[in-house]
Amino acid sequence: MDATPLGAEQAVQDMARRAKAASRSLATATRADKDALLEALADALFADTGPILAANAQDLQRGRAEQMSPGLLDRLALTEDRIGQIAAALRELAGLPDPVGEVVRGSTLPNGLQLRQVRVPMGVVAMIYEARPNVTVDAAGLALKSGNAVLLRGGSAALSSNTVIVATLRRALEAQGWSPDLVQSVDAWGREGGVALMRARGLVDVLVPRGGANLIATVVREAVVPVIETGVGNCHLYVDASADVAQALEVMLNAKTQRVGVCNALETLLVHKEVARDFLPRAVLALAEAGVTVHGDPATLALAPPGTLTAPATDEDWAAEYLSLDLAVRVVADLDAALEHIATYSSGHTEAICTTDLRASQRFVAEVDSAAVMVNASTRFTDGGQFGLGAEIGISTQKLHARGPMGLAELTTTKWVVHGDGHVRS
Amino acid sequence: MDATPLGAEQAVQDMARRAKAASRSLATATRADKDALLEALADALFADTGPILAANAQDLQRGRAEQMSPGLLDRLALTEDRIGQIAAALRELAGLPDPVGEVVRGSTLPNGLQLRQVRVPMGVVAMIYEARPNVTVDAAGLALKSGNAVLLRGGSAALSSNTVIVATLRRALEAQGWSPDLVQSVDAWGREGGVALMRARGLVDVLVPRGGANLIATVVREAVVPVIETGVGNCHLYVDASADVAQALEVMLNAKTQRVGVCNALETLLVHKEVARDFLPRAVLALAEAGVTVHGDPATLALAPPGTLTAPATDEDWAAEYLSLDLAVRVVADLDAALEHIATYSSGHTEAICTTDLRASQRFVAEVDSAAVMVNASTRFTDGGQFGLGAEIGISTQKLHARGPMGLAELTTTKWVVHGDGHVRS
Secondary structure, three states: OOOOHHHHHHHHHHHHHHHHHHHHHHHOOOHHHHHHHHHHHHHHHHHOHHHHHHHHHHHHHHHHHOOOOHHHHHHHOOOHHHHHHHHHHHHHHHOOOOOOOOEEEEEEOOOOOEEEEEEEEOOEEEEEEOOOHHHHHHHHHHHHHOOOEEEEEOOHHHHHHHHHHHHHHHHHHHHOOOOHHHEEEOHHHHHHHHHHHHHOOOOOOEEEEEOOHHHHHHHHHHOOOOEOOEOOOOEEEEEOOOOOHHHHHHHHHHHHHOOOOOOOOEEEEEEEHHHHHHHHHHHHHHHHHOOOEEEEOHHHHHHOOOOOOEEEOOHHHHHOOOOOOEEEEEEEOOHHHHHHHHHHHOOOOEEEEEOOOHHHHHHHHHHOOOOEEEEEEOHHHOOOOOOOOOOOOEEEOOOOOOOEEEOHHHHEEEEEEEEEEEEOOO | OOOOHHHHHHHHHHHHHHHHHHHHHHHOOOHHHHHHHHHHHHHHHHHOHHHHHHHHHHHHHHHHHOOOOHHHHHHHOOOHHHHHHHHHHHHHHHOOOOOOOOEEEEEEOOOOOEEEEEEEEOOEEEEEEOOOHHHHHHHHHHHHHOOOEEEEEOOHHHHHHHHHHHHHHHHHHHHOOOOHHHEEEOHHHHHHHHHHHHHOOOOOOEEEEEOOHHHHHHHHHHOOOOEOOEOOOOEEEEEOOOOOHHHHHHHHHHHHHOOOOOOOOEEEEEEEHHHHHHHHHHHHHHHHHOOOEEEEOHHHHHHOOOOOOEEEOOHHHHHOOOOOOEEEEEEEOOHHHHHHHHHHHOOOOEEEEEOOOHHHHHHHHHHOOOOEEEEEEOHHHOOOOOOOOOOOOEEEOOOOOOOEEEOHHHHEEEEEEEEEEEEOOO
């Protein structure tokens, strides 16, 4: 195989063209057809548990030899049980409504033209993600359910697992009478395959990076195809002067500690100076009991009880998405100062306020410029499942196309359909 | 002024930061506030007719000295009448509904959380456009009405006109108690100013290029901020075997000749071979009478009556957006061949079918992958005004965020607002 960059670019463009051609049949498929396909893919994965686990064992062995961290090894590892969960997720996807065909708007114009704006698939969706073989199946399922062909670039550390999984999916597609080109992997081309995906303008309709901040930043910087940016969350909670202190303590602890390594976890706490003396000593103590280190400004550190876990906050702390048992904490003069801090440091994911003051809540909701704004609720609720959107592709922190949790509809676009009877424009 | 690229980048980033700060007050303004502002801007432009025309005369003089084409000079030229029209367009904008604040979706979740997805301004909108001073006002009006600050980069040939117009708008903003930073121009930095806009990631929320194919291609290639691509239209009409020939002739002529230099004008005609002998001689004759040159495949040329304007079609003709009195014409074997041709050459703007066969119309609508699909109607109807969307920002040929005619709502995004009462996630 000619693995020069030029070879990769040509090969990936050819794949994308085949994907586009294959996507046309899926675009006009019924929901029943697509759901039957998802069930068949689930069956095929389950039936291939043996070969998939064998390939995964190779990846794990290589990972251990290369000193991969226990966390990454765990995300890479498959078991019989996990394959069952992956197959079950495909069946759940089959149970969700189909966004394709929805009439978004429609009217009859004064001249008699009949106008409909209809939801249709994008065409070719590309996903670049990290060494998690479950994402291979998840991405394929989401793309197919929304009527799209998919081009996959998984992390190199999962190459053996992904190769077997994609082969299984393609065989099952063919057995069901679909083109196997609906699911293709560019992994054989390594990093160059991913780069070629980012550059396949006019051939890839949307590229969704799924993974950590570095992966997403690279894709956003290098891609010339349309990208939906997901996931970085430097989430804030502002405890207002009027907050119900007991409630604020619960919300804060839940947002920080219910699950730590996720984008909707709390990373910075801002406390109104009038409630700081009442709230902060209890908060810092409760955080210490949960194993959380507080990176505080001088006013916070002055109120921290002895024996709690504290460190002085630097500018890096205000900007950090820790994804760990760390929390930046600052005492602010008022709501304006809190809004200013959030405008400066937020990644635009989720911010929350604890308050009993209606006007404070209204100003916070109106003036915070983030995908989600919570009043007296944990930041952890920003989630497609929690919002009742069904399967989640990611949480968009950009403003174009999708903002916040993205469901299947965000992998579709619309088309204007106009019916006339020889109508001409005068 | 330090006009090095580094200077431009720094200066434009500072402008974008000031725009963002200024946009916050506009984001929470009422429709009444914004409409009053638009009326005041219209008054100010009208009052400054003298200085604007004087500046425009300088641009025109420079343009003539530099051998600018008559068409470009016409687009650059302002008159008292045209300034009146520009002001009137701002007043019409004031009459349109405000997209901001619309609740797109909303529900109360089983746990009692109250969820609303609300339409909000983008924040900072940038526009890069050609030497048409009317676009300066139009872009500012659209941005302000949708609650956004705007950064403008107009064509250098209109520098004097745009400088005076922007100064007028900024003075009027200030006189109405708004920050003048809601409308800023980067023109003082020339081409580097435009490049700096394209690179101002995190500071420019969306960049809309308005103009010809070259401008748009440059922006799409170079920008790292989110872009909405507009306008290139290689539009097709397919005349099916079952078409009402008289109707098809009317639709074809209207689509090609009603207005020539626009993105929704017809550029390629595809004719089913069974109707070619009946339709094409009449079509080519009518086109010749309208001054249109037919670039035909051999089958078309064989059916062209003597004395009509014809030339053999090349591959470039199938791909061309002529924007002139030229039309590529091809005889195709059937609907499949027409769909294949369109899939290969279309720019994804608008395609039309003339047919009386329901199944043919349904397949065409389902399988053509374009922003708009017309059945028995002229391609010229793809237009925000014709669709009843009010003011049009452009016609998007991309699939992300907006597809087809874009109204004010496409300059907004959404925000999830969640109200709880101490809700935590378990």
